[in-house]
Amino acid sequence: MAFEKEIRVAIAGHGPDDAATLTDIIGAVDAQQKLIVTNDELADGLRALLAAGTIRELAGHRYIDAKLGPGGLTFTPITELELSKAVAEYGRRFRAAYKRLEEQGVAPDEVMWPKLRAVYVFADGRHASDEDMDEIETLATEMLDCLDDGGIEADIGGFEVGPGTVQFDVDGVKDADAGAMHRLVRPIFEAKATAGSTVEVHETDPWS
Secondary structure (H helix, E strand, C coil), X not given: CCCHHHHHHHHCCCCHHHCECHHHHHHHHHHHHCCCCCHHHHHHHHHHHHHCCCXXXXXXXXXXXXXXXXXXXXXXXXXXXXXXXXXXXXXXXHHHHHHHHHHHCCCHHHCEEEEEXXXXXXXXXXXXXXXXXXXXXXXXXXXXXXXXXXXXXXXXXXXXXXXXXXXXXXXXXXXXXXXXXXXXXXXXXXXXXXXXXXXXXXXXXXXX
């Protein structure tokens, strides 16, 4: 099993400045499938996505959304040592996050984490203006209202502004169904966002 969908979700929305690492991908697959991906599964998924032109590879086993920047289309093999180090780093993140939650008196099941990732695109590559941000924040609020009407508790995980894009995650409680969230918000997002903008399932763990 190559876990192409899960790997694609882990990389979607990431550009050169915040490229997805092996640790990020391992965490995303674990969050969705409750397992640690093997080297063969990881390689098969990355190769397929590179061949399809969906993602690009950067140096150091870093990966970006093909829509957000240039990069290689040839898969660089991952050694068992490199994978082991990435898995170990994921474990450290996971344990550190649990420790922080315990110190804060928060039950892990109550944590909200990214479920959807929205990327608002400006075709001319410009940075968002204040007026643009007002429109995007209004759209994000309408998406939350739509989820609330559907009985799903959610929040916006902040806005990341870059050249040509504004990205934001829609966070939901642990047991929220990401697919249901996507079905609820997609119509309003596609009706009001610019051409080329996307909202996709991006269900990840809160430890990354």
